[in-house]
Amino acid sequence: MPIFSFLNSGFLAALPLASIPVIIHLLSRRRLPEVQFPTTQFLRQLEPREIRRLRLREILLLILRTLAIILLVLAFARPSITPRNGVTTSAAAMAVIIDDSESMAGLDEQAKPRMEGAIERARALVLAARPGDEMTLISATRPVGAATEHTSDRVRLGRSLANTQVTMLPADMAGALLMARRTLERSRLKDRELYIISDLQRSNFDAKARAELGPIAAAKVRVYLVPVVQSRVPNHALVDLDPVLRPGPMGRGLELRARVANYADAPSDRIAIRVRHGDALVGGGDVTLRADESRWTAMPLDWRGTGSDSSQSSGAVLIEADQDALAPDDRWFAVLGAPGRLRVLRVTEPREGAASPRFASLALDPGKDGRSGFVVDEVSPAGLLGLTKSRYDVVLIEDVASLSTEGEARVRAFLRDGGGLVVALGPHSDPGYYGSRLFPGVIDLGLDGPEQAAAGGSYELRARLPGHDVLNGLNVGVGAPLTESRLTGVMKARTLTTRPEVVVQTTGGLPLVATSPGVAVFLSSLSDDWGDLPYSGAFVPLVRGLVSYAAQADAQGPGSTRVGEAPAARLASPPGAAVIVRGPESYSSQASVRAEGTAYRAEADAPAIQPGFYDFESGGRSIATVAVNVSPVESDLAVIDSDSLRAASGSGSSTLGSANALASHLRDTRRGKELWMTFLLLAAAALAGELLLGSARTLRA
Amino acid sequence: MSERRPRLLDPHFVSKLTRLDLTARLVVEGFLTGLHRSPYHGFSVEFAEHRQYMPGDPLRHLDWRVLAKSDRKYIKQYEEETNLRAMLLVDTSASMGYGSRGVTKLDYARQLAAALAYLMLRQNDAVGMFAFATGRAELIPPRSTLGHARPLLLLLERLTPGGATDFASSLHSLAERMTRRGLVVLISDLLDDPDRIAQAIHHFRHRKHEVLVFHVLDPQEVAFDFEREAVYVDLETGERVTTRPQELRPDYRARVSAWRDQLRQFCIEKRAEYVPLTTDQPYDRALLEYLSKRARLL
Numbered sequence: 001m002p003i004f005s006f007l008n009s010g011f012l013a014a015l016p017l018a019s020i021p022v023i024i025h026l027l028s029r030r031r032l033p034e035v036q037f038p039t040t041q042f043l044r045q046l047e048p049r050e051i052r053r054l055r056l057r058e059i060l061l062l063i064l065r066t067l068a069i070i071l072l073v074l075a076f077a078r079p080s081i082t083p084r085n086g087v088t089t090s091a092a093a094m095a096v097i098i099d100d101s102e103s104m105a106g107l108d109e110q111a112k113p114r115m116e117g118a119i120e121r122a123r124a125l126v127l128a129a130r131p132g133d134e135m136t137l138i139s140a141t142r143p144v145g146a147a148t149e150h151t152s153d154r155v156r157l158g159r160s161l162a163n164t165q166v167t168m169l170p171a172d173m174a175g176a177l178l179m180a181r182r183t184l185e186r187s188r189l190k191d192r193e194l195y196i197i198s199d200l201q202r203s204n205f206d207a208k209a210r211a212e213l214g215p216i217a218a219a220k221v222r223v224y225l226v227p228v229v230q231s232r233v234p235n236h237a238l239v240d241l242d243p244v245l246r247p248g249p250m251g252r253g254l255e256l257r258a259r260v261a262n263y264a265d266a267p268s269d270r271i272a273i274r275v276r277h278g279d280a281l282v283g284g285g286d287v288t289l290r291a292d293e294s295r296w297t298a299m300p301l302d303w304r305g306t307g308s309d310s311s312q313s314s315g316a317v318l319i320e321a322d323q324d325a326l327a328p329d330d331r332w333f334a335v336l337g338a339p340g341r342l343r344v345l346r347v348t349e350p351r352e353g354a355a356s357p358r359f360a361s362l363a364l365d366p367g368k369d370g371r372s373g374f375v376v377d378e379v380s381p382a383g384l385l386g387l388t389k390s391r392y393d394v395v396l397i398e399d400v401a402s403l404s405t406e407g408e409a410r411v412r413a414f415l416r417d418g419g420g421l422v423v424a425l426g427p428h429s430d431p432g433y434y435g436s437r438l439f440p441g442v443i444d445l446g447l448d449g450p451e452q453a454a455a456g457g458s459y460e461l462r463a464r465l466p467g468h469d470v471l472n473g474l475n476v477g478v479g480a481p482l483t484e485s486r487l488t489g490v491m492k493a494r495t496l497t498t499r500p501e502v503v504v505q506t507t508g509g510l511p512l513v514a515t516s517p518g519v520a521v522f523l524s525s526l527s528d529d530w531g532d533l534p535y536s537g538a539f540v541p542l543v544r545g546l547v548s549y550a551a552q553a554d555a556q557g558p559g560s561t562r563v564g565e566a567p568a569a570r571l572a573s574p575p576g577a578a579v580i581v582r583g584p585e586s587y588s589s590q591a592s593v594r595a596e597g598t599a600y601r602a603e604a605d606a607p608a609i610q611p612g613f614y615d616f617e618s619g620g621r622s623i624a625t626v627a628v629n630v631s632p633v634e635s636d637l638a639v640i641d642s643d644s645l646r647a648a649s650g651s652g653s654s655t656l657g658s659a660n661a662l663a664s665h666l667r668d669t670r671r672g673k674e675l676w677m678t679f680l681l682l683a684a685a686a687l688a689g690e691l692l693l694g695s696a697r698t699l700r701a
Numbered sequence: 702m703s704e705r706r707p708r709l710l711d712p713h714f715v716s717k718l719t720r721l722d723l724t725a726r727l728v729v730e731g732f733l734t735g736l737h738r739s740p741y742h743g744f745s746v747e748f749a750e751h752r753q754y755m756p757g758d759p760l761r762h763l764d765w766r767v768l769a770k771s772d773r774k775y776i777k778q779y780e781e782e783t784n785l786r787a788m789l790l791v792d793t794s795a796s797m798g799y800g801s802r803g804v805t806k807l808d809y810a811r812q813l814a815a816a817l818a819y820l821m822l823r824q825n826d827a828v829g830m831f832a833f834a835t836g837r838a839e840l841i842p843p844r845s846t847l848g849h850a851r852p853l854l855l856l857l858e859r860l861t862p863g864g865a866t867d868f869a870s871s872l873h874s875l876a877e878r879m880t881r882r883g884l885v886v887l888i889s890d891l892l893d894d895p896d897r898i899a900q901a902i903h904h905f906r907h908r909k910h911e912v913l914v915f916h917v918l919d920p921q922e923v924a925f926d927f928e929r930e931a932v933y934v935d936l937e938t939g940e941r942v943t944t945r946p947q948e949l950r951p952d953y954r955a956r957v958s959a960w961r962d963q964l965r966q967f968c969i970e971k972r973a974e975y976v977p978l979t980t981d982q983p984y985d986r987a988l989l990e991y992l993s994k995r996a997r998l999l
Contacts, residue, residue: 032943033931038796038806038922039892040935040942042956044949054945 080672091132217650399426420550426525458486786883798862
């Protein structure tokens, strides 16, 4: 029930002023004065009907004048009404989630730091707290570790707020919401409010976080979304890096591949990327991306002048992209391994007594010298018994009818060890074997058998997922043909679950390339049995793409550690003394060491809180360096639709879209909604009505 | 303009002076001083004096004899000699007693008549006066001596407002009695039947008189700026009308304007001069109109 009150009730003493128009009216009506006039021949006597009309108008004018004075006096008395969600008469328990994730280091639409806006809003909440109110400040990145106690001490809350800073961690919104609910449920106060001060990134509110909003609504907590931005700010980011250096084009030089993403609704400008080794600029490139596109970009490296051997180059490098709205994700720290070659075991069957064509081998290693970055061994299915992860990175099974039980077991063990698998299903492959024996547990793909194109017809290869790693090196759009070559036959297949990705398909929608992590299946022949694909320009990048994609199952190099995770390093030998990990901003932590296969794994006890290089030291000597980078979860600055969040958090929730809206909300709910402006406008309207009515002619001429 | 006007032409100032003969003289002298070229000191038949020739003076008035004898250039100046006979008709009806700003219409008419009489006598015109209202009328026949000013001013000082405006009987009888043609100056608020006013003017015109009508109204009669609802009492008939000025003001102004237009129209038709005046206007306009009319007559 709304409560009506006056904040300056002393002004109500002026209400008798409203009687002034009445008194004047009564005095003027007492007796009509007589006026001597030279002649009355030009005057007209008022008719009774006109007099009645004038009297009515006078009464209306009198009412308007009186009303205007009353409204004016009431406006000065500052009337206020307590809204339904007001807490004017009782203390409130408040939980304030402050998003201090990496994305808050970005700028808002006015190029102002987001965190600044968040602190400003949180401070407004602290200042609005009244004696008896209780408040908890909860960090969105470390809900358990960095929450203040539930207190009504505004000084302590203000001090805690002053120490709040942006972290390089991703937001744990589900954890923060859980923390807020538990805190509020423990409060003895009945009025409970939850304020979420955040840039409301879509990526922060996953299903888990949204599921936490339901119990909060059930606990009768009013949820207020306090966004510090309203719209998606364009941002590009470095989101991944292949830590293995590859030979450059035509086998010359080295190149490094970084994955760059454009989180925007429009194409990016040209993004320049630089690779630094210490202070030296050792490489770079540029890329232009479509809206919401991410792509691997190869950057040639030039180590001359750095004192490093180009053939054995390795070490810590910093990759930098042009800075934009969010700076932390424009840098990537990496510790590069020695230039590597992918070791491929190609498994084929002789056909009609002759060796099968070597198109795939030629595509991977044309000079048979490994300068292309691929080293290929060729064996028959019986040779699979020699397949181990220590010898090969990828096994390519090309148009083999079926595998022996031992061979199949060896392939599965190879996959478990992190090896990659590429399968090409040509006319000699047995779909029943692959569909029911090899693929289950490897890739969710069902096979229906070979299908030939109608007489005179053929199948085109069309990209379905451009930008996929398999298509790296083929600059194609959605639905664009990869090549002018045609296939005359395909192995008809279907995906059994949503997990496999169909990267390439035929014009009729039949899958041609399907992938699962570490596995790539080409549903046709890599030879010229079914068409002329090996003779096309797309063949070499496609085969290399298939093999490279499969090899990435093991590509989790040292650069993949994220902020918030404990830095870990693989050691070839056990350290002679205790391991200490040192990192940026005075980070220092003990590390525990355990055996892992034939090697050892050292893992810091404390999580990394900043991106950068972390040194593992033992006995005062550096034994390993790992790179830690920010999570790409924070890079997409798209804002979640607040309506959907409100729907999840019950009818008591609302959005306070600006600092002014928050201030107004606090004023209304703490002191009541002030209505002086409404009364003032009504008084003005009454005066305007009086003027209009007073100046209007009501009598005929 | 009003800032530079001689105070003696301001009706409010003049009304504070008590002696009508003095005020009439002051008004006329003030008026004449303000004129750039005096029509009063003109060139007529009777020689008045010599004055030294000034560049720009017309050569036809140069005294050639004096020039031949003394080799000095003198201009001959003459006093006007006319046989103009003027009759000032002053309305003294009750409605003339109305004044919203301290000066009644009768005060204004009285002062204007006095000034005109003084001016006429200074120009050697014969001036008479006729004060009229229903049931009372006083006549002083025209004479041209300066001493004639005294009875005229005495009559004017005696005048009090009363009775109704009666053009029918008063003016018709006067028209019959004025045998020699001359100038008839009517000073009135003309609050009578327009047809009767028209007939009276027509009567004078029929007798070959020139007619100059000064229509004197109070500013409030024109603007009707009253604010409050009131009972308005007719000064002549006693009729009472309850009305609201705010509501009827536009209607009133339209009627008064139409009435003045009607008066002007029949004055034009009868070839009489119609000069609308309000009591807040200076006398110089009326005096100028008179001099202009006189100039056309002579």
